[in-house]
Amino acid sequence: MTSWSMHPRAAFDLETTGKDPRTARIVTASIVIVDEAGAVAETQEWLADPGVEIPEEAAAIHGISTAHARENGRPADVVAAEVGAVLATLFENKIPVIAFNASYDFTVLANEARRHGLAQITPTPVIDPFICNKHVDKFRRGSRTLVALCEEYGITLDDAHTSAADALATLRLADALAAKYSALRVDLPQLHEAQEGWAREQAADFQAYLRRAKDPAAVIEGDWPVLP
Template sequence: MGWHGDALVGFDLETTGTDIENDRIVTAALAHLEPDGRTATARSWLIDPGVPIPDEAAAIHGISTARAREQGMPAAAGVAAVVEAVAEVLRSGRPLAVMNARYDLSLLDRECRRHGIAPLSARLGRSPGPVVDPLVLDKHCDRYRKGKRTLQALCEHYGVPLTGAHDAGADALAAAQVALCIGRKHEAVGCLDLAALHDLQVRAAAEQAVSFQRHLRRTSNPGARVEQAWPLIPAQRGPDADRPAPGPETGQGRGSGRRAGSGQGPAAPGSPGTSAAGDPSTAEVPAPRPPTE
């Protein structure tokens, strides 16, 4: 039956902005989805990021600075709880479904380092996995489809209900449901075991980044460099490290403050509206032409 015949766990973050190196976690959620579509368990965290939450971000995910300070966990404690919960999932061998994993897992990594907490890779002793990224898989399986590739758009395409969009819990559950739908619809990926699926996504994400880089260089930025690493972008080695531009997954519309980004600096790969060329997931980047006979 393949990986989609087993349970998987959705994961999502809502944040203060678009920059994986500098922005902070505001809410996080894990949703354990059974193969029959039932949600077995769900966990969520509200965190005081320790910095003001921009109004643009609060308008999207609904968490104000005042609410986070009053009701949220201290940042270090919250980040530690989230990363350990994610580590528990991956230690168990269950796949983690993350829409645009590059963004969430990289920002979580930077938050851990900021607070002196062991990051996910250190807790696992390896790169995070198995990860199932609906965005990468959808683009790999249906590369010629036109239109947006936001979480909401994927939910509509695969017939997944999305209630409470821009809420970490709702988005985590939707990411898992879309992942299952992709596995069931596209046999070429659905038949794989988790290790092979993860490796396929590493390659597919890199290929998609190369394609996006080519598009940027052709249309707007001759010197563009696009991040290829997936599912985790390695931490910068120093304050002056040169960071490639966001990957092609920008603008995923997953309900976080990252949609409010300006598109400048080392913005989060996959964060909405943060690439130098605008938002390819909202049809800024044309779909590749299908091969002709």
């Protein structure tokens, strides 16, 4: 059996208005599709007018101001519908979609769909290098941001925090993890289901740590790849 990393695959990333995936609005979105050899076959990018002010702290990260989004962005409902349609087609064709900290991006998209009365997609199969890395390298010290992990695995990440660059780097990181860890070279349905369990375990462990060390009432959600 050949690994999913030797078949066509895609990556998905959003830049948004904020950290809370239930309230954040899409500002930019990118989907990158590569072929069996990992060569980029297609890149799709969107700029949305989120319909709300983009906070300065968010604009400082991704570089899109409220004025720029209003002048150049397309309506948020149109962007959310188009992104959802592309992802749905990928999933229907059993092409895995790779997303770093996938529960953030897919929850933002799900709430945008709900906000605008659009159809919900069923995101599977998804591969999340963040969840996978925490499982196969449990005792790694230091940050597990996309930038930090790309540096560790020698992956070039120019223009970090732009959705297209982050999406492609996420895909390269997933490939590197699969090359190193045989536990990730399994059938896509099996890997997707495994990540659901790993995400729950990781959230429970982190919640227990926080309750012991800092906040007895801490709650860490473990739903993946979409928060309810």
